[in-house]
Amino acid sequence: MSDQPALLIELLRAAYAAFNARDIDAALALMTPDVVWPRAFKGGFVRGPEEVRAYWTEQWSEINGHVEPISFYLEEDGRILVDVHQVVRDKAYAVLADEHVGHRFTLEHGLIQAMEVCPLPSSTPKA
Numbered sequence: 001m002s003d004q005p006a007l008l009i010e011l012l013r014a015a016y017a018a019f020n021a022r023d024i025d026a027a028l029a030l031m032t033p034d035v036v037w038p039r040a041f042k043g044g045f046v047r048g049p050e051e052v053r054a055y056w057t058e059q060w061s062e063i064n065g066h067v068e069p070i071s072f073y074l075e076e077d078g079r080i081l082v083d084v085h086q087v088v089r090d091k092a093y094a095v096l097a098d099e100h101v102g103h104r105f106t107l108e109h110g111l112i113q114a115m116e117v118c119p120l121p122s123s124t125p126k127a
Contacts, residue, residue, distance in 0.1 A: 005072075005074050005080070007110070008080060008107050008110070009072045009080070011030055011107070011110065011111075011112070012069065012072065012080065012082060012105060012112075013069060014026075014030060015027050015030045015031075015112060016068070016069050016084075018030070019056075019067060020066055020067065020068075022060060024052075024053050024056055024057070027052075027056075028049040028052060028053060030112055031049060031052065031111055031112045031113075032108055032109070032111045032112065032113045033048065033049065034047065034048065034113070035047070035048060035049060035052060035111075035112060035113060035114065036113070036114040036115075037051075037052045037055065037114070037115055038115060038116055038117050039055055041059060041062075041063065041088075042055075042059075062091070063088055063089065063090060063091070063096065064088070064089045064090070064091070064093070065086065065087070065089075066086070066087045066088075067084050067085070067086050067103075068084065068085045068086075069082045069083070069084055069103075070082075070083045070084065070085055070100070071083040075104075078106075078107075079104055079105060079106050079107075080104070080105045080107065081102055081103070081104050081105075081118070081120075081121075082103045082104075082105065083100055083102065083120055084100065084101050084102070084103050085099075085100055086098075086099055086100070086101050100120060101117055101120070102117065102118040102119055102120040102121075103115055103118075104116045104117075104118045
């Protein structure tokens with residue numbers, strides 16, 4: 001990976017901020033045209049910015065999720081694992097989930113190419 005980890009972490013912070021602000025266009029601008037994104041609350045994956053847009057629009061009509069990145073870990077293969085504090089509420093603001101989850105990002109040319117939800121390891125060296 002030729003990009004500096006600090007720059008990639010700032011890109012990921014910007015993506016989380018855009019998601020939490022419901023600024024789809026700003027978030028999609030940080031992704032590659034062939035991005036692969038998990039349908040975390042439905043299962044499977046969507047591909048490409050327009051499928052991500054449709055998925056998020058559907059998701060936000062049903063639940064209100066807020067994801068706050070806590071720690072970033074640079075993995076040996078160049079991917080970045082993010083420890084995320086996720087709070088999901090229903091439309092009446094009742095908490096459905098309040099947990100830490102792992103988001104593993106694959107980045108290409110300074111953009112997000114893929115994200116997957118994964119378990120957090122017990123100990124990982126920080127980036």
